[in-house]
Structures are given as structure tokens and as C-alpha cells.
Amino acid sequence: MTATQTPPVTPYRSSAVPAGRDGFAQLLRAEWTKLRTVRRWNLTLLGAVLVTVLISLFTASSSSVQLGGGDRPPAPTGPGGEQILDSFRYVHRNLPADGTVTVRIADFRTDTSVTPEWAKAGVLVKKSDAQGASYAAMMLTPEHGVRMQHDFVHDTSGGAASADEPRWLRLTRDGTNLTGYQSADGKEWTKVATAQVPGLTGTVQVGMFVASPTVTELDRQFGAASIGDRPTRSTATFDQVTVTGAQGGWQHTDIGEPPAGESGSSESGGTFTVTGSGDIAPATQHGDLAMMSLSGTQLGLVLIGALGVLFITAEYRRGMIRTTFAASPRRGRVLLAKAVVVGAVTFVAALVATVASFLIAQPILRSNGHKPPQFPEVSLTDGPVLRAVVGSAVLLALIAVLALGLGALLRHTAAAITTVVVLFVAPLILVTALPIGFAQFLQQVTPLAGFAIQETATRYDHVARMCLPEEGCYPQGPWLGIATLFLYAVAVLALAIWRVRRRDA
């Protein structure tokens, strides 16, 4: 049997519709139309905004501040206005103009049982003996070798050196330029750095110092952590002390109040023994106010993730994906367009949510006691705060893209949403319960790392710091954290594109 009936037809030519081009822009427009025309999804997005704001508000309302020791005087501030610690033992003379101090640290040990990694002994030029006065110093530390530091927040490494061996240190003043040198034998000197310290004008103090920071000890159990501060005390012996340009005799001063008590210093035949306690460093902040006002994102992510998942699994569930892939056979571009649309839309919604959360939560936090002088004044226009608020919106947008990729891989709504929850919410709870090492490992290698973007506290490498997951501290810092999540989102999306192009639709 063969076909005999082949009518003499001219093939159909379309006249009504102009031929379009297959640009990416029209794919974006098609996907955007899909997203905006399902009312349930619009409500999900609105729900995500509301949940984020309400949870942040709730967290702020239930916060409270307990300050130990009653009415403590406000912490001193450094030349940059930041809160600082400034207490140590200082043996010093007046230095009206330029000059040099050279010492040999013959011996440096900690008297108390725990040695702080950032105990300091060395030479120091300071504007006055007042807390917070400008300074520059060359020092030896137990675990971080030789350092040159000035004005609390600046730190330069001067090379590795053992605190168990004698070490020569020198500090030269030339106007407001302070240059540090170090040497193992007092003959061959290495320049460490020159610091421009604007505060060191006119007559300043020059001499030797010892500081020994308080060590924080942690007792961490499931869901609860207690932090104990243990003051320490260290002693250094300085010999071969030479000072040029100095006037007057040696003065022995406790700068600030020694936390461990019993500081002291003595001179015997040109050899100085100095015992000190305390630290010269920026103060560690407890409680990140910006992060506290963004806590709602931890629940908002579930709805955002659900939206990302549904944007693709709803098509698989009803077979609509075939209509989509028949209209746009280049499936990778379809998935990419979906990612761009869902990423952009969730970013805008999340930005509304995080800005609103911050603005609403801040006054509540302040009225609950989170206010100066114990807590810094924070504003939306501060760099780190802006980073946290905008970064949180990026965080939620990346979660939406990651969820979309998971949805395309699993093709099943419930399975994909469960995976999102397991990936984010479970670690958020677990990190407060697991041993700190493992918790910090999770914070760094899971997509949870993205939440690091919410931290606003400035980190100083020259301050020993207890990084507690329950305080929202991420060991890797904000940028590396959000980059980790970004890589996860890109990797899952790439895997999804690879898979979708190969499988039958």
C-alpha cells in the first residue's frame, strides 16, 4: 500500500507573524512572564519578605543586654574613635624630639598557667600615659614572632622569632615617622617598617612595656556556651637598654588597670624587669547589631528556596517543561534564563526585606540596651552594615538559584525543598551544638558559609578572638563566605544544565 493521494499543495507560508530571533532577552522575558503570572508564587515572595521582617523584629524585641560588674566606665577609645583595650606596664622617659630606643629582651615568660598567644614585650613610644593615646611599638610575642604595631589597629609582622631566645628591638623617632628594627644579635639589624603616626607630636614618652592579654576559655555544651575570662601576667627582662634624645629619669607606670593585678617593674644595674597585665589592642565587640537585625533571613530562606524549586519543578510536574523545551530547544539557556529571573526577583524582594528588617529592628535593639557606649552606633550607610544588608539580599538570591538548580536535578518539589532545608536550616541548628572544630568546618564548607556576609565586626588578625557559631561568627570572613555559597550555586546550576541537556524531557 502506497500513498497515491498527494494533493497538489503549495506548502503553507505564514504571513501574519514576523520571524523572531532567538535572543536571550526574549527568554528572560518569557520566564519573567511565567514567574509573575502565578499568584501563588507572588504570595510566596511576599511571605518571604514578611517572615524575614517579622522574625528579625521578634529577635530584636526579645534581646536583652546584661553587663557584668554593674556600671563599668565606658571603654577607652583610640585615635580612630574605635573602642580599645589599653592597659600595660610602662617604664618610660620623656622624649621631647627625635630619638632612638634600643633594648635586648633577655627573657620573656608568662607567670600564670596559660600563655596568651598575643602577650607583648618590647619598646614603645606613646604620646602620653593616658589610655587611648597615640603610640608606636616594636614587640616580641610568644606565638607571632616580632611585630610592629601602632595606634591599636595597625600591625606589621617583623618576622618569626622565638620568645625563648634573646631578641634585640629598636624604635627610632623622626618627627611623626617611627621606624622599627629587630636583630638576633644586636649587630645585624633588619628594618621592620616605618609607620607614620600623626599623634606623636611634641614631647612623647619612650620606654619598655609588657602586656599580657586576658585569655578567653570556652565551656561549650549543646546549645549553651559559657565563656570565662582568665587574666594573665607576663614578665620580661630588658638589658642593654640605650635611649638617645630622652630627658629626665625613668618612670614606672601602670597604664590603665592591670586585670591580673600585681604588675610591677624594677631596675638593677641597667637591667629592667617588667611585669605587666592587660593588652594594647582594639576591643572585641560582643553582639553584632547588624547581624541581629537580619536574623529573619534564616527563616525567609525557606520560602525563597521553595520559590526557586517550584519555578522549575512545577513545570516538570505537569509536563509543561515539554512546552518550554519545544519552544526553546536550547535547554541550557532556558535554565540560565530561569536562574537570572528568579535570582533578580528574589534579590529585589530580599533587599526590601533586609532594609526594612534593619530599619525596624535597630530602634528596638537600642531601647533594649544595645546602645553606646557599650555598643557602637550603627547606621545603614556604614560600609560593613551596607555590606551585611545588601549581602543578605544577595545571599537569599543565591539560595533561590541554588534551589532552582536542585529542582532541575531532582525534578521533584518535595525532594528539592527538603534538600534546601537540609542544606541550610539543619546546619544552622547543628553548628551551635557540634564541637567547635566541626561546627567551624561546617560553617566553612557548606553553603551555610554565605551567612558570613552578615558579619559587620571588623576583624583584626593581631587579636586573639573566640569565634563562636552561636554568636554568628564565621571563621572565614564575609567575602570568602558569600563566595563559597556563590560557587555552590554556580556548580549546582552547571550540573543541572548538563543533566537537563542530556535527559529526555
Add this chain to the structure above:
Amino acid sequence: MDSNDGTVQVRGLHKRFGPVTALDGLSFTVTPGQVTGFVGPNGAGKSTTMRIMLGLDGADDGEALIGGRRYHALRTPLHEVGAMLDAAAVHPSRRGRDHLLWLAHSHRIPVRRVDEVLELVGLASAARRRAGGYSLGMRQRLGIAGALLGDPPVLLFDEPVNGLDPEGIRWIRGFLRSLAREGRTVLVSSHLMSELEDSADHLVVIGRGRVIADTSVRELLAAASADRVALRTSARTEAMTVLATAGATVAATGRDTLTVSGPDAEKVVQLLSGAGVPFSEISAHRASLEEAYMELTGDALEFAAAPLDEADEEGVR
């Protein structure tokens, strides 16, 4: 678009789903200007073939070409091929018009064309209702509207008549014919030959992943009707004895009706008259398309006792 002459060629398609062979060297050509019925029992491979035509499933071997090109080579597919695979493939929360709108946006098709096709399929009044509230017939119309959006020369419809009410069936038959009259290639699949009886000009019958027949409707009917005589008699047993003795094959089709193959009508009259068997009516048998189809597919049925629901390829994927 210029090279699309509207023919759809299927060449040696092979497709396996795990242990099940869905397509086993399927080849046929669909030409423009007529409605081609694509018929076969459930599980014969109709939907799989259409998915391969649309580049949705990959063939293990062979190819399907639209106007000489593979689907993936089409840059603006909606202008080349319109397809409705599954009327249920719409998001229930989306309005009917919005469903067409995103499709239109993917090809820069102007919005007025959306309203045009809605009018064309008679869905304009329901265009702003959510698709979840549509009847099956309305969803079929929405699917057809989507296929027509790019005004393509080739149209593929998978089971478009399935589940429609008589009014809908009448409408769709007329609509398919009018599309073919415009010079388009129209391929319509069905597992029921009767659905295509009044609309198809040409038939591709498949079973177990192979082409069983590729023929015009007229030829198929003629072939199935050849050499048969329908007989009405009050003496059924006697008539059967007489005819069987003369070497004819006789089948009882009712209480007083018989179908005879072998001798022609004249010979049957001779035989019966000679033996004095009374009969009231004798005629050359006219096979229905359904009968012709049953004859063709009788030995190609995959699940002979399976009910006629969607036990299609879906089950084995």
C-alpha cells in the same frame, strides 16, 4: 524558515526505555495539505515518536526531520512546528491568556497574535480565567491555540480528541481539516481509529514500534472490504453449511447475519438459491475504518486486554 517545505520525515527511529523497545525502525513521511492520522494501540510508540520529532527525547538511532532539518537546528521552532502533546501541561494558577503570553514572548510574537489565536479556538471569553478551572475541552483548545501561536506550516497533535464531548469532537475535526486546506501539514495521533474516520485523509498505522500501514483512508477501506459479502437470512445454520461446503469462509456476525469471504455476491446467490436456503438481504460488505484497523493491528497489539486508558509509554519511562 525558507527551507521548511512542511514535510515531516521519520527515518529508521529506534528507541528503547530500559528493557522495552518503544520504536523499532520506524520510518514514514508526512506531507502537507492533508490531515495524517497517526494511529496505533496504546504503547505502540506514537507519543515517543512525537517527542522525538520535537527534540524532547533523543532517539537511539535514526532521525526525525521537519522540513529537512532536525528540531534542534530550528532557531524559531514555534514558527516552524506547532505542537500540542498534553492538554494538561499548563500551570493551574496561570490564566489561559498568560500561558500563551509567555510562549509568545519567547519568540517575540506580538501580543495581538495571542488574542487572535484565542479567538480562533473559541477561548476568548475564558482567556482571563485560571487554566486550573478549565474543562478538558477548553484545555485542548488552549493547547491548540499555543500550537498555532507561531502560525507554523507543520502541526502535531497528540490525542487531541481524547476526552472531548461530541460538540468538541465535531469542532476539532472541522478545524483540523481547515488547517490542512490552508496547505499545512497536520499530524494527529489517536489510539482509536474511529476518531479519525471523518477527518484524516491519510493514515500511518503503527504497532510495536513499527509501521504497519502507510496508506490513504480510501485504499485502506477498499482493501479491508474486498471479497466480502454480508448476508441476512432466517436460516443461518443451513446457509453456513451450504456456503462452507462450497469452500467459503463464513462468520456469524449476528442472530440472522453472516459475513462471507471467498465467493462474490453473485456466487453466493447462486449457491443459496440452488440449495433452497431463504435469505432476505445480500450486499457487498463495507468495512468500517475500525474493522480495517482491527484487522491490521490484531497481531500487533502489545497489551491485547489492556483497557483503553492512558497506559501509554508513560508507564515504562
